[in-house]
Structure formats: structure tokens, C-alpha cells
Amino acid sequence: MIAVDTNILVYAHRADSPHHKPSAAAIQRLAEGSAPWAIPWPCVHEFLSVSTNARIFDPPSPAEVAVQQVEIWMESPSVHLLHETPGYWNELRTAFLAGKLSGAKVHDARIHAICLANGVGELWSADRDFSRMRGLAIVNPSLE
DSSP states (O other): OOOEOOOHHHHHHOOTSSSSSHHHHHHHHHHHSOOOOEEHHHHHHHHHHHHOTTTTTTSSHHHHHHHHHHHHHHHOTEEEEEOOOOHHHHHHHHHHHHHTOOOHHHHHHHHHHEEEEHOEEEEEEEEEEGGGGGHHHEEGGGGG
16 A cells, blocks of 8 residues: 655645646545545645645635545545554664654654554655655655
8 A cells, every 4th residue: 555645735726836736646646546546644744734724825724625635535435534543663663763763853753663564655745754664665756
């Protein structure tokens, strides 16, 4: 299963992003396809935070538009919204210690651990910090 990180969701949503077209096309292929794909809940939270932030975007996405975008993704019959499971702590501990992570990188370890605990094999992300963690193939569809 493929999971999608926050940055790809933001690129797909924001037409003013230089990575909008390839990211939007990639998400559309997932959403319209029959293969299961996923969005970790923390990425939904972060998407809402980033896309509506006036310090990041001028103008930011209105809250209603950001929520509507999430609901559109949730309408895909093949999407799974991922959360912490019983195996989550072991994955988080391993990623945190093996990657020698600290600070803001702990959030990425959380995404990584949620994905592994839910059987995800590939994470679509433009965040290079995931390279410090093992177990997931990291693909950047915004470069295609």
C-alpha cells in the first residue's frame, strides 16, 4: 500500500505550488484507482495546519476549502486513514533510536511508524528526513 505525506497533499491542493501538477495527478491516480492507498491521520492534521497558515501562503486556503479537500480525498473508495495501532510503539522506538532523531524529526518518525504498523510499503513524500529511517520505500511523485 502507498501512503501520502503532508507535503505531497499540500502540493496537490495548492495550485500555486511549483509541484502542483505532478502531485495532483499522482493523488488523482491513487484516488481513482482500485489499489488501496492511505493518508496517516497526522498528515491530515498537518495538511489543515499548513494549507491554512497565512505565514506560509498568501493567501492561505480558507478553512472550508481545506476541509472540503480532505473530504474529497476521503471519498475515494480505496483510501485508508491510518492511525496508531498496537505495533506502533515498537516501530516508533526503532525509527527514533536507529535514526538518532530529535526535535521536529520525531513527527516524521511518527508518520513512518504509523505506516509500518499499518502494512504500508511505500510513502510518497518530498521530505528527505525519511531517508534516516528504514523499512519504507520513499518516492517523490512531485519530481515525475
